[in-house]
Amino acid sequence: MANADCIILMGGNMAEAHPVGFQWVTEAKARGARVIHIDPRFTRTSAVADRHIAIRAGSDVVLLGGLVNHVLTHDLYFREYVVAYTNAATLLGEDFRDTEDLGGLFSGFDPRTGDYDPSTWAYAHPDGRVESTGGEEHGASASARAAGDQHGSGGPALEHSTVLRDDTLQNPRTVFQVLRRHFSRYTPEMVRDMCGITLEEFEYLARSVTENSGRERTTCFGYATGWTQHTLGVQFIRTAAILQLLLGNVGRPGGGIMALRGHASIQGSTDIPTLFNLLPGYLPMPSAGLHDTLADYLEEVASPTQKGFWAYADTYTISLLKAWFGDAATADNDWAYDYLPRLNGPHGTYQTAMDMLADKVEGYFVLGQNPAVGSANGRQQRMAMSHLKWLVVRDLNLIESATWWKDGPEIASGELRTEDIGTEVFFLPAATHVEKAGSFTQTQRLLQWRHQAVEPPGQAESELDFFHELGRRIRERLAGSTDERDRPLLDLTWDYPLDEHGKPDPEAVLSEINGYHVTGPDAGRNLSSYTEMKADGSTACGCWIYTGVYAEGHNLAARRVPNGGAGIAQTEWGWAWPADRRILYNRASADPQGRPWSERKKYVWWDEQAGRWTGSDVPDFPVDRAPDARPDPDLGGAEALAGDDPFIMQSDGKGWLFAPTGLVDGPLPAHYEPQESPVRNALYPQQQAPARVLFPREDNLGAPSADEPGADVYPYVFTTYRLTEHHTAGGMSRWSPVLAELQPEMFCEVSPQLAAERGLETGGWATIVSPRSAIEARVLVTDRMRPLRINGREVHQVGLPYHWGVGTDAVVSGDAANDLLGVALDPNTQIQESKVASCDVVAGRRPHGEALLRLVRDYQLRAGATVGTDSARITDPARETVEPDPGDDEQGSVWHTRW
Amino acid sequence: MAAWSPLEWPVLRQFRSGDVFGRGPAVTSPTTRHIAPRTATADRVVQSVCPFCAVGCGQKIYVKDEKVVQIEGDPDSPISRGRLCPKGASSAQLVNNPLRQTAIRYRAPYATDWQDLDRDTAIDMIADRFLETRRRTWQDRDEHGRPLRRTMGIASLGGATLDNEENYLIKKLFTAAGAIQIENQARI
Structure with missing residues (x-):
């Protein structure tokens, strides 16, 4: 970021949520970079930016699409980069139909299930044959297993890497022309009417971005959960990716799209996933029907004839099975692939909560997370936990997720009585970050090792020690079992070296994650690179993208050369996956001939004399592949990468302006309104994202949208956010007297206009009501919030920090903003829409006890909110076309069933 | 305390000591002169990483008598260059908080x-x-x-x-x- 010439911060408040990282924005600005903050609220980020542009929450695709359209219509794209490095020149198949053709839907939509069949989005096949529809995974199955997450380390599979191209970009079936047509309705006027951004503001933004892109200059985007937590969150980020690719800002210093993530190792827990849908290194969890055998699994994960390093997924998978099941994983039993459990639906945290309510889940571990406060529709979460047989909470403090049975909001409202709750609760004290050694992976993929400073106090212990011991005792109890289902536990490699207290050595775990040779002359030696892995059982590796962090037995995550050494990439501090590369796809920092695009933005280039790629970083490319190399694409894998294919994890080596596969809700972004919105979608007849994941249930009612009857009952838009002084649901901050004193109380930010409309006063109380709950908050009237003109009418937005929860153990408590939210999810990621919803605001405190439930119910009745509200798949069947016609004959297939 | 002298007038003291703006020794009390920071008397310093957000700021953990006595930003870190935000700066309290649960x-x-x-x-x-x-x-x-x-x-x-x-x-x-x-x- 420090190397950028222009920084656009959007969907986040970096100065307050990532204050120390923000110093690099400040530094870029001091060197002359322009900084623009786009957010519903004026925040401290806005205060030091060159300019703040207020936007209506949830309208980001309109603005970013407007920029894409501006770049295309004014020919401001970086032509040489776009033609060589993106799929702009690639031809699409003839069956593809765009939102322009179908009134807001893409081809392949099934309105009965709400899923897309993506087969018509494919590239044109070189020999003219039409891709068989059976070859593509259906959207229902892909969404159910949140397959979008799988692309965390590279693009999805194509069957082959041979494509048809038109380098003049003139053919109407080129991605470039499809893009041009698709975004043509995203005009500055549309941006004005839908986002509340003036023509002058848009012009300033467009000029800033385009003038700071090209050979000599780069623009960078930074985002946070303001982009991800939407029913089309992935498409927000996709729109930015399209813009950045068109401007040539990917793989270059000062470019890119930076995810500003919110937890110390949230990146690590995605790479080594405590997530239902993934195995380590973005390998998918097997799904019944799709991955029944190892052969099925490998075939679906990656085709050996596609380009790039995903083609070696067999080596990553088999090495993982060897790491887990050791000698029990053999060629004869397909490396114990059958030991893995299978998915057959979305088993995400929200579906799991609803399964608890249906008494399908008996036991629940909650590890350093506080769903009673931090998850959307908090009441649903707490009621769900009251259905459990047993609950284990491991945390530093007695968080609300451990005490809801005693002092939660439902006890206060009378919905639950402590004496009636049968849930057995174990609270186990955890170790802090200084009381254990281990690695965190921060938001830029950098692993940093923490050394242990002291022993944990009392009965506190780390998760490593606890789970190691739990696993040991479970295995002890099963010893001698002849039940086949116990084989995976009994064959599990669980023999980590122990210290004198019987605790496992965390470096030994890191060593297994890194991988090692199992057999051969190097047996026992750690792997140095994932390219060393074999599919014959001779290597074991717990997470292939982390291979190299423990190369030759050296813990490189613990590297701490002051300032990271002298080079501009500061590589001697910690270790970045993959292969210690700091900028991904950095081959794109050189032109197609391998020369730096400019002296100013020089980073990685081709050294003609040495016949190698060289520069300031580890080249993210086969190091001796010459820029003019044009190997036969049918070779597959890294061998097939041409010298101008910088996107080495994409199956055609190119950056994807158009995503022919991999997304379940459309190959291009299209703006749809949030699940709840007072605004009618002006782009298309379709109001909400057609493929969003819905839960039409009595405990998850929605506010009527736009001009539907009852929409005026919840007339305002609210958004949620973080403060500097607290951390997410408060488990690590509301117990700290210092932080609690700095931010003692839940509040809401409202504009002076809204305050006047509702009689609110700074320091007074307001009650905020949604169809899920009503909460109270202190009022902060501020012109940092301002009403926006949207389609000719005024839209008010309310800001709500979400750190407080109802309980009695923390230093400070308060109503939880997340209780107001409903659950509707992005179908790619199964992430909830929590950055925008509808509410009412009235002056005064909320009622207590049963009166609170009555208030919420009265609002629902007045609005006419039912389980059918906001649940239609197609808003206006008269103006929207479903193509191809799905017919009536597909009901039988399991993949067409919504779980 | 030493006997009062006109030379001890703050403004004179500032000029006498060269600390003309009164931000250093000229305004340091005897108490302050005689205390040493916890960071200087610690038994050891351990390098660590802040546990809050995903920026990954470097921390130095100062330990005395097997207790954490101070947590500071690590100036060697190329990510944070010694800085911590209010949460990171409060993390010693996360460790030593009397409200923290240490029993099952x-x-x-x-x-x-x-x-x-x-x-x-x-x-x-x-x-x-x-x-x-x-x-x-x-x-x-x-x-x-x-x-x-x-x-x-x-x-x-x-x-x-x-x-x-x-x-x-x-x-x-x-x-x-x-x-x-x-x-x-x-x-x-």
């Missing part, structure tokens, strides 16, 4: 309060419940006869605040046990 608590079904439990008993009880639930809720195959090999009776949430090594053991153990509803903050 157990709430029996229908009970109105916590009771104590030793670690051995607690882990045994959890292991027993884990296996009972797994037995009771095991799904071997789906309705088409395809393998499932799993339990839908055990779920887990959390990992974004934990170490990579911890996440690895959690995923490994749960997957081998057939528990698939394993989630963390990254989904949220």
Whole structure:
């Protein structure tokens, strides 16, 4: 970021949520970079930016699409980069139909299930044959297993890497022309009417971005959960990716799209996933029907004839099975692939909560997370936990997720009585970050090792020690079992070296994650690179993208050369996956001939004399592949990468302006309104994202949208956010007297206009009501919030920090903003829409006890909110076309069933 | 205290000592002169990483008598260059907070309060419940006869605040046990 010439911060408040990282924005600005903050609220980020542009929450695709359209219509794209490095020149198949053709839907939509069949989005096949529809995974199955997450380390599979191209970009079936047509309705006027951004503001933004892109200059985007937590969150980020690719800002210093993530190792827990849908290194969890055998699994994960390093997924998978099941994983039993459990639906945290309510889940571990406060529709979460047989909470403090049975909001409202709750609760004290050694992976993929400073106090212990011991005792109890289902536990490699207290050595775990040779002359030696892995059982590796962090037995995550050494990439501090590369796809920092695009933005280039790629970083490319190399694409894998294919994890080596596969809700972004919105979608007849994941249930009612009857009952838009002084649901901050004193109380930010409309006063109380709950908050009237003109009418937005929860153990408590939210999810990621919803605001405190439930119910009745509200798949069947016609004959297939 | 002298007038003292703006020795009290920072008297310093957001600021943990006495930003870190935000700067309190729970608590079904439990008993009880639930809720195959090999009776949430090594053991153990509803903050 420090190397950028222009920084656009959007969907986040970096100065307050990532204050120390923000110093690099400040530094870029001091060197002359322009900084623009786009957010519903004026925040401290806005205060030091060159300019703040207020936007209506949830309208980001309109603005970013407007920029894409501006770049295309004014020919401001970086032509040489776009033609060589993106799929702009690639031809699409003839069956593809765009939102322009179908009134807001893409081809392949099934309105009965709400899923897309993506087969018509494919590239044109070189020999003219039409891709068989059976070859593509259906959207229902892909969404159910949140397959979008799988692309965390590279693009999805194509069957082959041979494509048809038109380098003049003139053919109407080129991605470039499809893009041009698709975004043509995203005009500055549309941006004005839908986002509340003036023509002058848009012009300033467009000029800033385009003038700071090209050979000599780069623009960078930074985002946070303001982009991800939407029913089309992935498409927000996709729109930015399209813009950045068109401007040539990917793989270059000062470019890119930076995810500003919110937890110390949230990146690590995605790479080594405590997530239902993934195995380590973005390998998918097997799904019944799709991955029944190892052969099925490998075939679906990656085709050996596609380009790039995903083609070696067999080596990553088999090495993982060897790491887990050791000698029990053999060629004869397909490396114990059958030991893995299978998915057959979305088993995400929200579906799991609803399964608890249906008494399908008996036991629940909650590890350093506080769903009673931090998850959307908090009441649903707490009621769900009251259905459990047993609950284990491991945390530093007695968080609300451990005490809801005693002092939660439902006890206060009378919905639950402590004496009636049968849930057995174990609270186990955890170790802090200084009381254990281990690695965190921060938001830029950098692993940093923490050394242990002291022993944990009392009965506190780390998760490593606890789970190691739990696993040991479970295995002890099963010893001698002849039940086949116990084989995976009994064959599990669980023999980590122990210290004198019987605790496992965390470096030994890191060593297994890194991988090692199992057999051969190097047996026992750690792997140095994932390219060393074999599919014959001779290597074991717990997470292939982390291979190299423990190369030759050296813990490189613990590297701490002051300032990271002298080079501009500061590589001697910690270790970045993959292969210690700091900028991904950095081959794109050189032109197609391998020369730096400019002296100013020089980073990685081709050294003609040495016949190698060289520069300031580890080249993210086969190091001796010459820029003019044009190997036969049918070779597959890294061998097939041409010298101008910088996107080495994409199956055609190119950056994807158009995503022919991999997304379940459309190959291009299209703006749809949030699940709840007072605004009618002006782009298309379709109001909400057609493929969003819905839960039409009595405990998850929605506010009527736009001009539907009852929409005026919840007339305002609210958004949620973080403060500097607290951390997410408060488990690590509301117990700290210092932080609690700095931010003692839940509040809401409202504009002076809204305050006047509702009689609110700074320091007074307001009650905020949604169809899920009503909460109270202190009022902060501020012109940092301002009403926006949207389609000719005024839209008010309310800001709500979400750190407080109802309980009695923390230093400070308060109503939880997340209780107001409903659950509707992005179908790619199964992430909830929590950055925008509808509410009412009235002056005064909320009622207590049963009166609170009555208030919420009265609002629902007045609005006419039912389980059918906001649940239609197609808003206006008269103006929207479903193509191809799905017919009536597909009901039988399991993949067409919504779980 | 020494006898009062006109030379001790603050403005004269500032000029006399060269500390003309009165931001250094000219305004230092004898008490301040005689105390040493905890960072200077610590037994050892351990390099660590801030546990809050994902920026990954470097921390130096100062330990005396096996207690954390101070946590400071690590100036060597190319990420943070010695800075910490209010949360990171308060992290010594996260460790030493008197409100922090250091004992295992157990709430029996229908009970109105916590009771104590030793670690051995607690882990045994959890292991027993884990296996009972797994037995009771095991799904071997789906309705088409395809393998499932799993339990839908055990779920887990959390990992974004934990170490990579911890996440690895959690995923490994749960997957081998057939528990698939394993989630963390990254989904949220």
